[in-house]
Amino acid sequence: MALLFYPEFEVIRNENRCIACRVCERQCANEVHSFDSQTGRMIADETKCVNCQRCVSLCPTRALKIVKSNCNFKENANWQDDTIKEIYKQANSGGVLLSSMGNPKPFPVYWDKILINASQVTNPSIDPLREPMETKVFLGKKPNHIERDKDGKLKFDLSPQLELSMPIMFSAMSYGSISYNAHKSLATAAEELGICYNTGEGGLHEDFYVYGKNTIVQVASGRFGVHEDYLKAGAAVEIKMGQGAKPGIGGHLPGAKIVADVSRTRMIPEGSDAISPAPHHDIYSIEDLRQLVYSLKEATEYKKPIIVKVAAVHNIAAIASGIARSGADIIAIDGFRGGTGAAPTRIRDNVGIPVELALAAVDKRLRDEGIRNNVSLVVGGSIRSASDVVKAIALGADACYIATAALLALGCHLCRTCQSGKCNWGIATQKPELVKRLNPEIGKKHLVNLMTAWRHEIKELMGGMGINSIEALKGNRLMLRGIGMTEKELEILGISHAGE
Amino acid sequence: MELNVTGLEFKDINEKLRQICVPVTLKGCLGQRFIASGMKDKNIVIEGVPGNALGAYLNGASITVKGNAQDAVGDTMNEGEIIVHGNIGDAAGYAMRGGKIYIKGNAGYRAGIHMKEYKNKIPLMIIGGSAGSFLGEYQAGGIIVVLGLNTDGRYVGNFPCTGMHGGKVFFRGEPPKSAFPKNIFLNPATEKDMECIKNQLAEYAEIFGYDKNLILNTPYTVATPDSKNPYKQMYVEN
Numbered sequence: 001m002a003l004l005f006y007p008e009f010e011v012i013r014n015e016n017r018c019i020a021c022r023v024c025e026r027q028c029a030n031e032v033h034s035f036d037s038q039t040g041r042m043i044a045d046e047t048k049c050v051n052c053q054r055c056v057s058l059c060p061t062r063a064l065k066i067v068k069s070n071c072n073f074k075e076n077a078n079w080q081d082d083t084i085k086e087i088y089k090q091a092n093s094g095g096v097l098l099s100s101m102g103n104p105k106p107f108p109v110y111w112d113k114i115l116i117n118a119s120q121v122t123n124p125s126i127d128p129l130r131e132p133m134e135t136k137v138f139l140g141k142k143p144n145h146i147e148r149d150k151d152g153k154l155k156f157d158l159s160p161q162l163e164l165s166m167p168i169m170f171s172a173m174s175y176g177s178i179s180y181n182a183h184k185s186l187a188t189a190a191e192e193l194g195i196c197y198n199t200g201e202g203g204l205h206e207d208f209y210v211y212g213k214n215t216i217v218q219v220a221s222g223r224f225g226v227h228e229d230y231l232k233a234g235a236a237v238e239i240k241m242g243q244g245a246k247p248g249i250g251g252h253l254p255g256a257k258i259v260a261d262v263s264r265t266r267m268i269p270e271g272s273d274a275i276s277p278a279p280h281h282d283i284y285s286i287e288d289l290r291q292l293v294y295s296l297k298e299a300t301e302y303k304k305p306i307i308v309k310v311a312a313v314h315n316i317a318a319i320a321s322g323i324a325r326s327g328a329d330i331i332a333i334d335g336f337r338g339g340t341g342a343a344p345t346r347i348r349d350n351v352g353i354p355v356e357l358a359l360a361a362v363d364k365r366l367r368d369e370g371i372r373n374n375v376s377l378v379v380g381g382s383i384r385s386a387s388d389v390v391k392a393i394a395l396g397a398d399a400c401y402i403a404t405a406a407l408l409a410l411g412c413h414l415c416r417t418c419q420s421g422k423c424n425w426g427i428a429t430q431k432p433e434l435v436k437r438l439n440p441e442i443g444k445k446h447l448v449n450l451m452t453a454w455r456h457e458i459k460e461l462m463g464g465m466g467i468n469s470i471e472a473l474k475g476n477r478l479m480l481r482g483i484g485m486t487e488k489e490l491e492i493l494g495i496s497h498a499g500e
Numbered sequence: 501m502e503l504n505v506t507g508l509e510f511k512d513i514n515e516k517l518r519q520i521c522v523p524v525t526l527k528g529c530l531g532q533r534f535i536a537s538g539m540k541d542k543n544i545v546i547e548g549v550p551g552n553a554l555g556a557y558l559n560g561a562s563i564t565v566k567g568n569a570q571d572a573v574g575d576t577m578n579e580g581e582i583i584v585h586g587n588i589g590d591a592a593g594y595a596m597r598g599g600k601i602y603i604k605g606n607a608g609y610r611a612g613i614h615m616k617e618y619k620n621k622i623p624l625m626i627i628g629g630s631a632g633s634f635l636g637e638y639q640a641g642g643i644i645v646v647l648g649l650n651t652d653g654r655y656v657g658n659f660p661c662t663g664m665h666g667g668k669v670f671f672r673g674e675p676p677k678s679a680f681p682k683n684i685f686l687n688p689a690t691e692k693d694m695e696c697i698k699n700q701l702a703e704y705a706e707i708f709g710y711d712k713n714l715i716l717n718t719p720y721t722v723a724t725p726d727s728k729n730p731y732k733q734m735y736v737e738n
Contacts, residue, residue: 098738219576222595281614291552299538
């Protein structure tokens with residue numbers, strides 16, 4: 001006996017508009033729609049619908065609508081609909097609940113409780129359309145003081161730096177979790193924008209080595225696709241210690257997704273599970289981390305900055321302090337709202353902390369300890385807009401990682417079903433007929449548009465504050481005020497309340 | 501040529517090694533880490549004890565250690581060979597994808613963890629003595645051989661082959677069945693199994709001066725996983 005429940009979504013078809021062209025049927029990889037030849041009408045199996053809106057978007061007569069079913073269990077503030085359904089799913093299967101994309105629960109979003117300053121009367125604002133405005137940033141270890149040789153000339157032997165035209169990068173998404181065309185869109189857009197994208201832990205496809213100077217190559221516990229040429233191909237190497245969506249656990253890319261091309265890139269056999277163990281089994285301490293950092297520096301002859309990416313967790317300030325002493329050049333902190341191609345629901349929704357608090361705590365700790373210049377800070381885990389970026393930089397970040405926003409620009413409708421591998425938008429899938437739905441030329445254009453728009457907005461926001469470079473905004477918490485927050489929250493964020 | 505590395509930092513050693521194109525012997529090595537990281541086309545003999553992460557990301561170089569080696573030897577090695585005339589520390593050959601590591605003596609914990617294979621690259625690790633706990637953990641491919649020479653008979657630590665989902669582990673003789681997880685098959689090695697390692701065992705015996713007959717003429721047991729998708733049934737979509 002299976003425990004059944006009414007489907008989550010209803011397919012509403014306006015029969016007056018439907019011309020039975022069967023576009024919806026062809027477009028739905030979940031096989032929701034079908035044609036009933038006896039009646040000449042389209043019918044729907046709503047149990048399979050994930051509300052990705054593909055059919056809605058492509059229906060030529062706008063005859064379709066997907067709505068959340070109002071057929072719910074008896075109202076109960078404690079045992080809510082989702083909670084009951086999750087129990088049924090587990091009682092039926094014995095399985096661990098698997099979800100994707102970022103934490104959808106109503107936790108506080110601190111970005112939305114922070115307000116940005118603007119100049120009035122004194123310290124005039126700057127018009128970015130008329131005056132030069134610098135959005136370029138360099139990520140990497142910075143010297144604490146100027147050094148001169150005996151002739152008084154400046155010494156320029158800086159640690160390797162990652163140069164970005166604006167303080168945003170595309171965060172790690174592996175080839176395997178997302179498609180070839182999605183990777184191509186990200187790589188080509190990063191090149192045009194003068195920023196970087198990140199391979200994730202699935203290796204670098206042979207076609208994408210040409211974008212190396214705009215690529216961050218990742219080394220995770222599974223070491224997929226990691227070899228000398230890979231390490232040397234990128235502009236920087238990122239050690240993935242953790243991910244905001246699933247701190248403390250590893251990843252399993254199921255064998256079904258290890259198709260020929262993905263297998264070649266990960267350098268593992270087709271059909272074999274790609275298992276990333278939860279920890280790096282050679283890292284049990286900061287000293288061990290230092291060992292991996294330096295083995296990578298040696299392998300890349302000290303030409304690439306090394307990034308250490310961690311999930312934002314409870315003692316993040318102490319952890320970051322350790323990382324800043326490990327020899328790493330950049331620390332990337334991923335907040336608990338960060339996305340994923342698949343993570344256990346309970347982990348995604350309950351583990352980790354918001355990146356806003358983590359960033360503020362880390363930046364303060366590193367400054368207090370006098371080691372802030374040892375590293376650059378990159379934050380991700382749901383950066384949604386240019387104003388989030390500006391707030392992050394004012395809280396102390398050197399740059400931001402975005403991924404969900406980038407996928408949205410590629411057509412993602414956030415149905416949060418990446419784990420199925422049947423992404424109708426051609427993003428989180430390896431099925432050729434679905435992958436080709438994402439045109440990498442158009443994908444690139446959308447990403448470039450989005451970033452260009454954000455760059456303008458960042459300049460406008462900075463100009464309003466009378467600031468003309470990212471460097472002058474960095475860690476400038478006086479430009480921020482909190483609203484509707486407790487004393488403790490303000491203390492951790494290191495900002496005053498609005499009106500103060 | 502010879503290079504005295506006493507007192508040199510690892511960075512200096514590797515810088516010198518990158519310039520050297522002839523076979524080289526490093527003398528007086530004392531714990532310097534990361535030697536030959538990511539290198540190919542090198543032939544290096546090390547006298548003394550190299551430090552952790554010897555030959556990490558090795559991509560074709562040949563390294564011989566005339567003594568013991570420490571932790572994380574051959575981390576993510578892609579090609580080449582590392583020959584250790586002594587014992588080896590923990591996590592040897594982590595995620596190695598190709599090439600070979602021959603160890604005359606014992607290996608520490610987690611030898612061959614997450615070893616892989618890919619197309620014609622089938623990495624091989626032969627451990628002469630005993631292997632510590634978690635041997636071949638998460639193994640996804642490749643071959644590990646444990647010979648148990650010069651041991652008191654207990655030559656496999658706890659939890660061997662945990663999470664293994666590919667590749668093979670050979671044991672000379674019969675390891676205790678109870679130590680292995682349920683999803684691991686232990687079978688007597690067949691003639692066909694032995695074909696994969698016969699020549700390499702002969703080469704191994706030759707290098708370390710072991711009795712070839714002693715090594716080759718004993719029955720072996722081979723451990724393989726029951727599935728390359730061990731986590732398939734674990735999840736339900738939500």
